Amino acid sequence: xxxxxxxxxxxxxxxxxxxxxxxxxxxxxxxxxxxxxxxxxxxxxxxxxxxxxxxxxxxxxxxxxxxxxxxxxxxxxxxxxxxxxxxxxxxxxxxxxxxxxxxxxxxxxxxxxxxxxxxxxxxxxxxxxxxxxxxxxxxxxxxxxxxxxxxxxxxxxxxxxxxxxxxxxxxxxxxxxxxxxxxxxxxxxxxxxx
Numbered sequence: 001x002x003x004x005x006x007x008x009x010x011x012x013x014x015x016x017x018x019x020x021x022x023x024x025x026x027x028x029x030x031x032x033x034x035x036x037x038x039x040x041x042x043x044x045x046x047x048x049x050x051x052x053x054x055x056x057x058x059x060x061x062x063x064x065x066x067x068x069x070x071x072x073x074x075x076x077x078x079x080x081x082x083x084x085x086x087x088x089x090x091x092x093x094x095x096x097x098x099x100x101x102x103x104x105x106x107x108x109x110x111x112x113x114x115x116x117x118x119x120x121x122x123x124x125x126x127x128x129x130x131x132x133x134x135x136x137x138x139x140x141x142x143x144x145x146x147x148x149x150x151x152x153x154x155x156x157x158x159x160x161x162x163x164x165x166x167x168x169x170x171x172x173x174x175x176x177x178x179x180x181x182x183x184x185x186x187x188x189x190x191x192x193x194x
Contacts (some may be wrong), residue, residue: 001056001057002021002022002056002057003018003019003020003021003058003059003061003062004020004021004022004024004025004052004053004054004055004057004062005017005018005019005052005053005054005055005057005062005065005066006018006019006020006024006025006050006051006052006053007050007053008025008035008038008039008041008049008050009042009048009049009050009051010038010041010045010048011047012046012049014051014073014077014078015035015038015042015078015079016035016038016039016078016079016080016108016146017066017069017070017073017078017080017084018066018080019057019062019063019065019066019084020062021055022055026034026050026082027150032079032081034079035079035080038079044048053065053069063084063085064085065083065094066084066085067084067130069084070083071084078134079100082127084180101184107192125138125139126139126149127149127150127151128143128144128147128148128149128150129147129148129150129151130144130146130147130148135147158171158172159171159172159174159182160182160183160184161174161176161180161181161182161183162180162181162182162183162184163179163180163181167183167184171189176187
């Protein structure tokens with residue numbers, strides 16, 4: 001009795017019906033590319049929302065309701081790949097021919113997808129470095145002179161020092177301040193050392 005049935009909606013119009021455990025409506029992993037593209041588009045417009053339709057269901061009940069709702073709305077109006085009720089295994093019961101057709105379609109979709117160029121992405125920021133320091137800039141910002149794209153790993157080896165209350169990472173050649181010594185602060189859980 002832990003399953004939910006939910007809808008992903010764009011401007012109050014459902015585009016995906018799903019079922020799963022209570023956190024599934026808020027996850028994007030293991031989704032078909034059409035559903036994710038629609039979600040991204042509605043997120044960009046600010047019209048995306050999640051509606052929990054039914055809660056406290058068994059897996060069988062959730063599958064049944066998912067199937068019923070997809071049928072009532074119409075598969076052609078949704079981004080779902082199947083009529084539902086298959087518990088997330090969208091290819092269960094598919095013939096070998098149908099699976100190959102689907103794989104071919106996905107290859108075409110992915111090959112036609114525009115490649116992200118450096119600096120683009122969901123966060124609209126990118127990293128630059130001057131060989132010593134990394135900086136994060138907004139896309140569209142001019143790269144400062146002497147900086148190049150990407151992050152640079154630590155150029156100097158580091159060590160940990162502690163005063164028993166706090167820990168810091170410092171360069172190997174850094175002399176520790178008075179009261180500080182090599183190592184990290186001991187981790188505690190509820191007053192007991194780990």
